Amino acid sequence: MNRNVKRRVNKFASVLLLSSMICAGPAVMYTQAAGKDTGSDTKTVVYADSSVVDKKVSLDEAHGVAGMAVNLDSYYEAIASDTVSGKLELEVKTIVDEKASVLEDYKKLGIADVKSSNYLNVRKKPSTDAEICGKMTQYTACDIVKKDGDWYKIKSGSVTGYVYAEYIITGEKAQEIALEQAEKMAVVTTDSNLNVRKKPSTDSSIITKISTEERYEVQSVKNGWVKISLDGLTDEEGDELDSVGYISADYCEVKYALKSAVKYTPLKEGGGSTAYSSTRASLCNYACQFVGNPYVWGGTSLTNGADCSGFVMSVFAKYGVYLPHSSSGQSYCGTRVSSSQMRPGDLVFYGSGGINHVAIYIGDGMIVHAANTRRGIVINSWNYMTPVKIVNVLGN
Numbered sequence: 001m002n003r004n005v006k007r008r009v010n011k012f013a014s015v016l017l018l019s020s021m022i023c024a025g026p027a028v029m030y031t032q033a034a035g036k037d038t039g040s041d042t043k044t045v046v047y048a049d050s051s052v053v054d055k056k057v058s059l060d061e062a063h064g065v066a067g068m069a070v071n072l073d074s075y076y077e078a079i080a081s082d083t084v085s086g087k088l089e090l091e092v093k094t095i096v097d098e099k100a101s102v103l104e105d106y107k108k109l110g111i112a113d114v115k116s117s118n119y120l121n122v123r124k125k126p127s128t129d130a131e132i133c134g135k136m137t138q139y140t141a142c143d144i145v146k147k148d149g150d151w152y153k154i155k156s157g158s159v160t161g162y163v164y165a166e167y168i169i170t171g172e173k174a175q176e177i178a179l180e181q182a183e184k185m186a187v188v189t190t191d192s193n194l195n196v197r198k199k200p201s202t203d204s205s206i207i208t209k210i211s212t213e214e215r216y217e218v219q220s221v222k223n224g225w226v227k228i229s230l231d232g233l234t235d236e237e238g239d240e241l242d243s244v245g246y247i248s249a250d251y252c253e254v255k256y257a258l259k260s261a262v263k264y265t266p267l268k269e270g271g272g273s274t275a276y277s278s279t280r281a282s283l284c285n286y287a288c289q290f291v292g293n294p295y296v297w298g299g300t301s302l303t304n305g306a307d308c309s310g311f312v313m314s315v316f317a318k319y320g321v322y323l324p325h326s327s328s329g330q331s332y333c334g335t336r337v338s339s340s341q342m343r344p345g346d347l348v349f350y351g352s353g354g355i356n357h358v359a360i361y362i363g364d365g366m367i368v369h370a371a372n373t374r375r376g377i378v379i380n381s382w383n384y385m386t387p388v389k390i391v392n393v394l395g396n
Contacts, residue, residue, distance in 0.1 A: 102182040102256045103175060108144040110154060110168040111177045111258075112136040118292025122161040122261055126151035134159035134261040135379060137292045139181050141258035144170065157260025182256040185215040186226050189253055193383060196245035200225035207245045207352055208386040215257060216247075224249050230352070230385060243352055262379040264288065267344055267363055279319060280345035280394060284362040287315045293377045295370045300325065308358050311370040311377060312347065315360065321393055327351075327358040334393030339382075342390050348382055349389040361390075 103109065114120045115138055122134035126148045134156070136142070142156035142163075151162045169177065188194045193209040200223065208230070210216060217229040230243040266288070267281035296305025300314050309327045316323055323330045331349045342348070344363040349355045359369030359380075367382045 098184075099179055099182045099256050102178055102258055105257075106141065106143045108170070109174045109178060110142045110144045110152060110170055111174045111181075112138060112140040112142070112163075112167060113169050114138055114167055114292070117167075118290075120163055120167050122154070122156070122159050122163055124161055126153070126162040130162070132264065132266055133161045135264045135288075135291055136163065136261045137259065137376075137378070139177060139259060140261055141178060141181075142168070142261065144168070154261075157262070159261040159263050178258055182258055184218040184254065185257040186218050186228050186247065186252045186254050187215055187257070188212045188247075188251065190251045193386075194247055194251050196228070196230070196247055196385075198245065200227070200246040202248075204246070208350075209383070210247070210385060211381045211383045214381055214384045215260075218254055219244060221249060221254055226252060226254055262366070263364065264362075264366065264379055265364060277394075277396060280343060283315065283319050283394070284344045284360065284368070286318065287311075287360050287368050288362060288379065290377050291368065291379055295373050295376050297373075306370050306377075308370045312358050312360060316393070319394075323393065328355045330358055330393075331355045331389050331391060334391045334395075337390050337392050339387070339390060341392075342382075343392070345392075345394045347391045347393060348387050349391070350385050351388045355388050 112120050114136065118137065120136040120140075121132045122136060123130040124133050125131075136156065140156060142152075142154040145153040145155060145160075147153075147165065148162065150165055152165045152168055153162050154160070154168075188210060190212065193211055196207045196210055197204040198207055210228075219227040219229060221227070225246045226249050227244055227246055230245055266285045269278045269281040269285070290302045290311070293303055294305040295307060296310075297307050298310070299305040299307055300310035302311065302314050306314060309323075309325050309330055312327075312330060313323045313325050323333055327349060330347060334347070337346060342361055344361055346361045348359045348361050348367055350357040350359070357369070359367035359382075361382055362368050362379070365382055366379055367384075368377065368379050370377050371380070
């Protein structure tokens with residue numbers, strides 16, 4: 001690990017430790033003082049039951065303690081580790097070591113910064129006229145292969161191509177973001193899709209199957225089973241379900257990871273000998289313009305926020321197809337088709353104990369959908385969960 005990376009990891013460890021102490025530490029008193037170096041206020045943290053005092057921490061950039069992490073500027077001083085228990089120190093060190101391992105996955109780390117445009121197109125050549133082969137949303141990570149004028153050639157997940165360098169953060173800032181954004185994920189390592197069970201036992205019922213091409217958020221690992229989150233499921237009222245399932249640890253790799261680019265190529269409009277109409281191509285390309293926008297329960301706005309069925313309803317309304325604002329209701333529109341018959345523009349339905357999520361198939365094995373409040377509108381592989389039903393509402 002190079003010196004700069006090690007410094008960032010050590011800083012992150014100190015921030016985690018400080019955050020834990022602020023969350024759990026008893027008898028904490030804060031006093032205001034003027035920051036001489038930064039020109040901002042600092043707060044002196046005094047622990048009444050500790051001999052360690054006058055350790056100053058600049059908090060002008062801090063925001064909360066969610067995930068045991070706080071953004072601090074480069075002028076902070078880490079509180080001495082002997083003010084906390086050895087157990088807490090070990091827990092923090094374990095988290096830091098695991099999160100820091102994510103940096104080892106990249107030779108030259110780049111992080112997408114696309115807040116103003118929601119996503120960044122990855123192209124096959126360094127030109128805005130070149131064909132699109134993928135998309136990167138905010139804080140998607142990549143390996144920078146080389147610089148080519150105003151462009152970077154990058155590799156991110158299964159996507160390799162060119163992105164405009166202006167939208168890629170590099171260096172120490174990229175490393176800091178990576179440590180903040182890394183999440184514990186499960187990656188399926190089998191050749192075929194993996195069973196997800198209701199309880200951590202092979203005797204338990206199978207909820208769904210998950211794809212080898214996707215990553216799934218890990219909630220816990222215990223006794224050879226990994227508890228994962230299943231995105232995109234809602235109840236009959238549209239409220240998000242805290243839907244979880246269990247997969248065998250023997251058939252997945254659990255590690256901290258960053259978001260990767262998703263493969264995506266716009267469909268060519270004009271029909272011809274293709275198996276889909278110009279309307280289907282146009283609809284799918286239109287829907288993918290909203291990747292990166294927020295999920296809002298009950299919403300129908302493609303820019304300000306929509307839920308899964310609201311997203312589908314608003315996209316299809318532009319093409320003169322009017323659907324109910326319900327994934328279950330939409331599943332009864334049109335004609336049911338098999339996965340082998342599925343074409344871009346068909347609706348793909350998912351559920352646990354019934355239909356409670358819907359997505360638009362966009363071709364090349366991918367869907368676009370409003371996943372949940374955490375992820376927003378995203379592109380996934382169509383079998384990230386086992387579909388319950390596929391419907392053609394566009395006709396020919």
